[in-house]
Amino acid sequence: MENNLFERILAIIKQIPKGKVATYGQVATIAGIQNPRLVGFALASQKEDTDVPWFRVINSKGEISFPAESDGFKIQYSLLINEGIIFDAKNRINLKQFSWSEVDG
DNA sequence: GGCTTGACTTACA
DNA sequence: CTGTAAGCCAAGC
Numbered sequence: 001m002e003n004n005l006f007e008r009i010l011a012i013i014k015q016i017p018k019g020k021v022a023t024y025g026q027v028a029t030i031a032g033i034q035n036p037r038l039v040g041f042a043l044a045s046q047k048e049d050t051d052v053p054w055f056r057v058i059n060s061k062g063e064i065s066f067p068a069e070s071d072g073f074k075i076q077y078s079l080l081i082n083e084g085i086i087f088d089a090k091n092r093i094n095l096k097q098f099s100w101s102e103v104d105g
Numbered sequence: 106g107g108c109t110t111g112a113c114t115t116a117c118a
Numbered sequence: 119c120t121g122t123a124a125g126c127c128a129a130g131c
Binding site: 039059 | 111112113114115
């Protein structure tokens with residue numbers, strides 16, 4: 001078990017199964033931290049060639065945390081669609097259906 | 106060591 | 119649903 005929160009966060013995100021997503025709060029809680037921003041902060045530190053499926057991490061609203069005009073949004077959107085995630089007219093997904101449970105894995 | 110910022114969340118009005 | 123406020127951890131200056 002890594003002592004660094006960053007590596008712990010990344011390790012958890014890497015455990016997210018394909019076709020599912022986790023919220024920042026979800027990952028933060030599993031990581032044992034009380035600050036969901038650290039999750040996004042850790043992901044922001046990653047590179048494009050990272051092994052971490054950062055695109056499977058979204059906010060509690062079930063939507064991508066990037067502006068729809070941003071490239072990051074398009075990339076994450078495309079990657080999620082590629083895994084079977086469905087977005088609604090508001091660019092949001094059904095958390096009830098796609099949310100990840102660590103025990104469900 | 107202190108202040109500011111950040112891919113956030115929850116609560117209240 | 120929209121707007122405001124507090125909480126929390128790490129990095130950068």
